[in-house]
Amino acid sequence: MKQKRYIAYFGIGISLVTIFFIISALSLPGDGTLRVSFLRAGEGRAIFVRTPSGASILIDGGKDSETLRAFAKELGPLQRTISMIIETNTEASNSGGIYEVLDRYQVGALVTEGMPNKSIGSRLVARIAGKIKQMVHFEASRGTRILFPKGTQI
Numbered sequence: 001m002k003q004k005r006y007i008a009y010f011g012i013g014i015s016l017v018t019i020f021f022i023i024s025a026l027s028l029p030g031d032g033t034l035r036v037s038f039l040r041a042g043e044g045r046a047i048f049v050r051t052p053s054g055a056s057i058l059i060d061g062g063k064d065s066e067t068l069r070a071f072a073k074e075l076g077p078l079q080r081t082i083s084m085i086i087e088t089n090t091e092a093s094n095s096g097g098i099y100e101v102l103d104r105y106q107v108g109a110l111v112t113e114g115m116p117n118k119s120i121g122s123r124l125v126a127r128i129a130g131k132i133k134q135m136v137h138f139e140a141s142r143g144t145r146i147l148f149p150k151g152t153q154i
Contacts, residue, residue: 034152039070046097048074053149055083061098068100080104084146086111086154109136111146 035050039062046067047059056075061067075082082105085098101107140146146154 037074039067039074046071049154051083051148051152053152055148055152056081057084057086057154058082058098058101059086060088061085061096061101063096065097065100067097068104071097071101081106082108083148084109084111086140088113107135109138111138111140111144113140 032052034052037048039046039048045060046062048071049057049059051057056079058071062070082101085101085107087098087110102110148154
């Protein structure tokens with residue numbers, strides 16, 4: 001009887017320690033290092049940046065949903081928020097996947113180029129951004145700086 005009790009306590013202890021480590025790993029958004037991942041999916045390209053403070057930034061969105069799959073692997077399965085998306089180019093090969101990201105993730109801010117948008121896709125992204133009330137949308141121009149906690153700036 002005592003042996004069964006000890007086995008039960010040992011099992012509970014191991015379970016609690018495992019849960020603690022999993023929660024710790026998932027709850028720490030930033031580990032103090034800047035991480036940059038270049039995502040390639042098909043013909044499109046995108047860049048994922050994790051700042052030292054834990055902010056998640058997607059630069060361009062790739063051509064289509066293939067980039068979204070690569071991005072989801074970098075972001076992690078439980079995170080459903082992105083600090084910022086930066087669209088540097090209105091070409092479909094660089095911004096096509098942004099629609100999918102805006103549809104599936106809660107995005108804090110969308111930064112687009114400050115020049116008049118020539119592509120229909122870029123106008124559509126701006127229109128979608130305007131409908132999401134929690135998201136800030138602004139146009140950047142040469143020399144624009146974006147500041148993040150812990151001294152990180154883009």
